[in-house]
Amino acid sequence: MQRVEVLKSIAHPVRIRILEELLKGVKCVSDFEDFLEISQPNVSQHLSLLRRQGLIDYYMDGRLRCYFLKDPIIPDLLEILTKDYIEELPAPACCPVSKRGTYPGARKH
Amino acid sequence: MQRVEVLKSIAHPVRIRILEELLKGVKCVSDFEDFLEISQPNVSQHLSLLRRQGLIDYYMDGRLRCYFLKDPIIPDLLEILTKDYIEELPAPACCPVSKRGTYPGARKH
């Protein structure tokens, strides 16, 4: 499943911050190095993973590599992740639809 | 970060299928056991992780545990994951906004 791979790529504290920054605009490796408090090789490793997954890409600018967002699912996902959800989903009305269930459906939990 | 934890919970082929099924309605453990081809303890472990994260909950019905969706972010996330994105995001117009970058911005990549 492609979707799971995308999710796994985003589901990391460093990579989600990288993506959030890229949502604001183009950034090069040393820009990330400044505000993420990790080593340059580690930044590169995360960027390279995101690129392997096709989520971002870069262009060369002198000796800088300028990274930018590529996969359109990213802005949508990031937006949902910042959204405030106040209410829980409504609890199911009653009685499970289960092949084994002819039980009355009394909620004891 | 809470969001990363949520993403990690969803970013697994079994758990994403569990959540998709729960989107359709209530299901008990043995229901999952049937269509996911994994062992009962493994199903329980995934369910229990999802519950620890507050994404799902259950009620007792006889000796069945009937699981249901609880966190409203799930339907939104699942929807985006099934959406078709045809176009890539537009490439950035020009020239990086980088504190080091006064480079001309020629794209050599």
Place this chain on the structure above:
DNA sequence: GTGATATATGCAAATATTATTATACTTGCA
């Protein structure tokens, strides 16, 4: 060419996740 800057890569160690197995708990029913 030489040196400095910007970034990537390879590999091993540390850590986290997942599946498996065996066992325990709980409920309903005879």
Place this chain on the structure above:
DNA sequence: TGCAAGTATAATAATATTTGCATATATCAC
């Protein structure tokens, strides 16, 4: 009370991810 169905938990083994470090590559300025 005792047994079976449904499910959970604990311990462990297998696997994947992440990080740190040393080193490599590429480009620019001189």
